[in-house]
Every structure is written in structure tokens, then in C-alpha cells.
Amino acid sequence: MKNILVTGANGQLGSCFRKHRKKYPDLNFDFKSSRELDISDFAEVEKLFSSRSYDFCINAAAYTNVEKAESEKEKAFQINAEAAGKLAEVCAAKQVKMIHFSTDYVFDGSKTEPYLETDDVNPINVYGASKLAGEQRITEVLDDHLIFRTSWLYSEFGHNFFCTILKKAAEKATLNITTTQLGTPTNANDLAIYVLDGIQKESSATGIYHYSNLGQATWYDFAKEILNYSGKIDQVVLNKTGFFKTLARRPEYSVLSKEKVLKEIGDIKDWRKSLWDLIDEVV
Structure with a gap:
């Protein structure tokens, strides 16, 4: 039985790992929330690894607020x-494989075709720069590390675009959604299952591998699909906008190539199919 530490266990991605743990009876999980293990407290990290034996460390702990990162x-x-x-240093000392998550925001968005793992990185906001570092x-x-760069993560957990759109629909809001960014919505549940299947x-x-669901969309496309499939499209006023003011710059194009991960690890769902599955489950 493999022993697996999951940090950031109460965050969006960590919650998805926790949700799907029962599908893997041969894996022994130790879930640590940020309150239980602050990964920036190096003494606590070393103390935990000295008291427990792990085969894998899934690092789902992260600073994820793209806007706030500009001032923090x-x-x-x-x-x-x-x-x-x-955390990687401790994993190296204890011979633990580390699985970590990065972002499409390590790229500047100047390409017009999917980004390969070998493409030049050039983050244009603080969040992307911190993840690249x-x-x-x-x-x-x-x-012995595995880094998944992913994009536009959403799930039924935490604060994300999917949950926000459903909340706004319940409030019968007017939504102005940008069409200027092209990327791929990624169901965090799929990513968690993908990682655990690999283990x-x-x-x-x-x-380093690129992982997102297949296909591409604008944020407007994503919002419209959520509202259409959930049957809530008539509850809101949905408008396209070519401009949406934010503190942090976003890459206009950040579709990730999945050629490497499909060839070496396994299949991936289309973003619409994955979204429909989640809506069927939780809405």
C-alpha cells in the first residue's frame, strides 16, 4: 500500500482528491489542510516527514488568487x-516522489497554437511568475518530480468560475463575460483522478506535463455552456465583452498541448463533456 501525503487538502484541488479517495482502496492517504500543515513553515514540514513515511507528496497547496497576487x-x-x-528538498531527502501543479499563466499568450512543454516561458503577472519560480x-x-501545468480549474468546491456563474444565475444577474482570452476549462475532479490513476x-x-481537458473556449463560451446545460440561461442577461478590467494581465491565448501527456500517461475528456458530467452530478 502506497502512502500519500496531500497538502492543501481543503482547497479546490485537495477537496477533489479527498472526494475520490474511496475509488483507490490500495492507496493510503494523509490529508493535511493549510491549517494542519503550513508548507511555508519549514520546521513543521520537516517534523511531519520525520514522523511519517510517504511514497508520494501531492502538493495541492498554493496561493491561487491571481488578482491579489499583484499586491501580495x-x-x-x-x-x-x-x-x-x-517541500521538494524534503522529498529529495526522504526519497518521496512529489506531484505538483503549475499553470498556463507561465506563458505570455503570444502564440496562436497550443503551448508545448518545451516552449519558452514568459509570465505576464505575479501569479504566473510565482508558479514558474x-x-x-x-x-x-x-x-523524482511530476509537475502538471493546468488551466482554468473549476469544480463544485471553493471559489471558481463554475460556482460563480451558477451563483449569479440564482441571483438573476447581468453578466458581462470576456471573449478576448482563449484557453481550456479544466475539471479539477478529472485532474485528481488522472493523478491517482497514474499512481x-x-x-x-x-x-513537466501539460494537462487540461480537451478543446478550447473563451470565458464567454464557458459561461454560456454552464448556463445552457444547467437550464439556467433564461435566468441571466449574458453579454459578450471585448474588455474586462483586471489588476493582473492575462495571456490572451493559453491553450496547452496535450500531445505528451496523452502519449505517455493516458486519455483525457473533452471540456464540454466533463462540464456536462459535473452539472449532471451537482446541479
């Missing part, structure tokens, strides 16, 4: 870069 740069880098790097620190100190199948994959 130090905090974003402390969690996404420094703490992630220290985390990638770099992990790869410097730990050979159970004893995948030997290491390095």
Missing part, C-alpha cells in the same frame, strides 16, 4: 516558490 507578491512567492522548493526550484532539487498504475512519468 511576497506572499505569492513565499507559498508558490519558496515553500514548494523546500516554484517549477524551477522543484526541478533544481528533486529529480495506482505505477506510472514512471517524471518531469
Whole structure:
């Protein structure tokens, strides 16, 4: 039985790992919320790894507020870069494989075709820069790592676009949704299952991989699909906008190529199909 530490266990992605744990009776999980384990408290991290034996560390702990990161740069880098790097150091010392999550925002959006893992990185906001720094620190100190760059994560847990659109529909709101960014919505449940399937199948994959659901969409496309499929499209006024003011710049194009992950690890759902499945489950 493999022992797996999951950090950030009460966050969106951590909650998805917790939700699907029963499908993997051969895996032994130790879920730690940010309150139970602050990964930026290096003494606590070392104490935990000295008291428990793990085979894998799934690091779902992260600073994820893209807007706030612009004014909280130090905090974003402390969690996404420094703490992630220290966690990797401890994993290296204890011979634990680390599975970590990064973002499409490591790219500047200047391409017009899906980004490969080998493409040049050039983040245009603080959040993307902090996640890139985390990638770099992990790869410097730990050979046995698996980093998934993902995009536009959503689920039924936490604060995300999917939950916000459904909440706004209940409030009969007017929504002005941008059409200027092109990416791929990704169901965090799919990502969690993908990772756990890989562990159970004893995948030997290491390095950086791009993972999102298949296909591409604008934020407007995503909102419209949520409202249409849930039967709530008539509850809101849905408008397209070419401009939506934000503190943090976003890449206009951030579709990730899945060629490598499909070839080496396994199949992935189309974003619409995955969204429909979640709506059928929770709405």
C-alpha cells in the first residue's frame, strides 16, 4: 500500500482528491489542510516527514488568487516558490516522489497554437511568475518530480468560475463575460483522478506535463455552456465583452498541448463533456 501525503487538502484541488479517495482502496492517504500543515513553515514540514513515511507528496497547496497576487507578491512567492522548493528538498531527502501543479499563466499568450512543454516561458503577472519560480526550484532539487501545468480549474468546491456563474444565475444577474482570452476549462475532479490513476498504475512519468481537458473556449463560451446545460440561461442577461478590467494581465491565448501527456500517461475528456458530467452530478 502506497502512502500519500496531500497538502492543501481543503482547497479546490485537495477537496477533489479527498472526494475520490474511496475509488483507490490500495492507496493510503494523509490529508493535511493549510491549517494542519503550513508548507511555508519549514520546521513543521520537516517534523511531519520525520514522523511519517510517504511514497508520494501531492502538493495541492498554493496561493491561487491571481488578482491579489499583484499586491501580495511576497506572499505569492513565499507559498508558490519558496515553500514548494523546500517541500521538494524534503522529498529529495526522504526519497518521496512529489506531484505538483503549475499553470498556463507561465506563458505570455503570444502564440496562436497550443503551448508545448518545451516552449519558452514568459509570465505576464505575479501569479504566473510565482508558479514558474516554484517549477524551477522543484526541478533544481528533486529529480523524482511530476509537475502538471493546468488551466482554468473549476469544480463544485471553493471559489471558481463554475460556482460563480451558477451563483449569479440564482441571483438573476447581468453578466458581462470576456471573449478576448482563449484557453481550456479544466475539471479539477478529472485532474485528481488522472493523478491517482497514474499512481495506482505505477506510472514512471517524471518531469513537466501539460494537462487540461480537451478543446478550447473563451470565458464567454464557458459561461454560456454552464448556463445552457444547467437550464439556467433564461435566468441571466449574458453579454459578450471585448474588455474586462483586471489588476493582473492575462495571456490572451493559453491553450496547452496535450500531445505528451496523452502519449505517455493516458486519455483525457473533452471540456464540454466533463462540464456536462459535473452539472449532471451537482446541479
